[in-house]
Amino acid sequence: MSSRALRKAQREREEQEQLQKLQQEAEDLEQEEADEEDVPVVSAKASAFAMLEADEDEAEENDGDAQSENNDTEAHTSPVASASTKPAAKKKKKKKAKAKAEPPPDDLDEIDKALKELSTTSTSSQVPGTTVAGVNETVNETNRLLAIDTTHLHAQNEMRRLFGRAALEQQNDDDDGPPAANQAAGGNRRQQRRGQQGGGLAQALRGQGGAGGRSAGLAAMALRRNIFIQGKEEWPVATGGGLGMEIEEKRSDGTVLYKFVHNKMYQDVQGQFEMCVESMDPQRLVMLLQHNPYHISTLLQVSEIAKQERDFTVSGDLLERALFSFGRAVHSTFSKNLAAGTARLDFRRPENREFWLASWRYMLNLSMRGTWRTVYEWAKLLLSLSPEEDPYALWLVLDQYALRSRQDLDFLNLSRNPAMRAIHGDSPNVQLSQGLAEFKAGNKGKGRQALFTAVGRFPWVVARLMHELGVDAPPGVWGKEARSEREKLYSELYATRAKDVWNTPENTALLVEIAAAVPADVEGAEIDDGQISDAEARHVLLSETPALIALLPRKFTARVGSASDPLAPEDSMSSYATMRERYNDGAGPRQPNGLGDAAESLRELQGLHGWFTNLFPWFRPTDGGGAEGEGARPSEEEIEARIREAGVDEHTIVERTQRMMILQQRLMGGGGGEELDLAAFGPGLAQRGVEGEAPDGEVEQGRRARVEDAEHEEG
Incomplete structure (x- = not known):
């Protein structure tokens, strides 16, 4: 005691x-x-x-x-x-x-009243939507909806659910098997041809077994848990090369701002990468990647080279390697905050933009596999990193990913959140998808009403969608067309990409039923004549669809940079001076025309090369028109058919052809670049390209001479 x-x-x-x-x-x-x-x-x-x-x-x-x-x-x-x-x-x-023990009843009532009034005054003085501790409940709800389940970021998990573990293991065995086994099993002919030609990119980028006394690639590293991508044993054994992540700011709303950082060694490799890009020699990039197998910019650039060669397996593997490198570099608290929806990245930083780009291209690669649940989680992840800015305009496609992955309720909750509604506004695709999601979720009456409202507000979008589906439009939407460039872009984006969502008997019948109920004299919403934003333009450029890219104003296509950083924001924040910036700031010798000007021309020319490559699969700007030689050049009929299929205006093709020739001539005058062979487009298209007027007479004469030489060779 x-x-x-x-x-x-x-x-x-x-x-x-x-x-x-x-x-x-x-x-x-x-x-x-x-x-x-x-x-x-x-x-x-x-x-x-x-x-x-x-x-x-x-x-x-x-x-x-x-x-x-x-x-x-x-x-x-x-x-x-x-x-x-x-x-x-x-x-x-x-x-x-x-007096304390037995107060009079009147005094007790007055005390209670005073306490009650004090409590009411204190409560009313708080900001609406906040708790006593000052935490905004609206922000908490938004963060909760943006929370990421990292298990859904791994495509293997979804494929295992769809096809079973045995089927997934069998697929891995087939992919890792020797070319002879693939040939016996009817493997793809492109892989066989790569084996005959010395292995191609796949062989050049394969992990060097036995180097440094190691014989099994990543081995133990592949067994570690990675937040984004699980490593593969055949990948090269190497560190991240100096890639890391730091906390930039802990905000009062509970979110945490992170940033990826490059140390001095990584910056040196980045300078080597810039020199390789300036040379426009793909082989130099491949060699750089062999020595730095986890350098992000090089992985993204070489991945694009593999995609242009239609080697989507290698392209996707390089993207996975990039995301694996990002996963190894994340901060110890990033995973927890990402799962809580409170992790943020600043898109203005180039190091962060590379993560956006790698994730976006990985989503496109996953779309080819049909793993829509994984695609939706990745899209939601990118949205959560910067929901206010949404630099990739993910709201233009998030609804379709949600419907494909059967995440209808999650999309409804997210899209109807007040903070999210302020971002996506009254986008036609969101309104239409909300109605369809309600209908599929079992709320058929509410879904029909929402669809009726959306069709009445955006009849031109529904008319374009019905045309894509091959369905006759009822009077309420028949003949409706977009009234501005922005509305046309929205209509084309939704109709060409959401048609598969609506192309089922039940959904098509529902669309026709709702459209038939709309009055014939419906006027729709007020005209949307606003300017196309940078985020929307970036979204279209990264869609890699020539017909959609042709709808963008010239000011965006002229700003297209390298494949590792397309359409960088004007307020970009460089953490360190790049090699080009050091040259232009007087830290090194200047080129005759300025290294900065030449680099901009090279980047624009590279963007045009990529556009024509997506439009014409046979397009090769420097090798005579095709990978297979002279015999691979297309005929006039093939060119016309491809133009009709892509839906690109011929005037746009001619204009961009002229622009490409001007850039090529400018670079040749500055001592850089190679002679561009117009026959890469095909003889007929090359002829149409010279019929227009060029702003430079000398360029026009040189272009005509090259076309005549090409036609003479064909004759």
């Missing part, structure tokens, strides 16, 4: 003895002086109890050691002295105690 408890027990015993003594003295006094003094017995007893209760109150209020000693001293004091010296004080304390 503690000393305090002992003192308390002793004090209570002494007080009890004092009480008995006082009672005895009061009784004696009553008997002896009953005739002389009128002292009621009750008064003596009350006084004694008052003194006792007062002592108890003092003991409870002052439970310290010093006060305990004072109480003990007072307990030993003569009761007569105590009663004579502090009678008034004891009575006042007694009255206060009784």
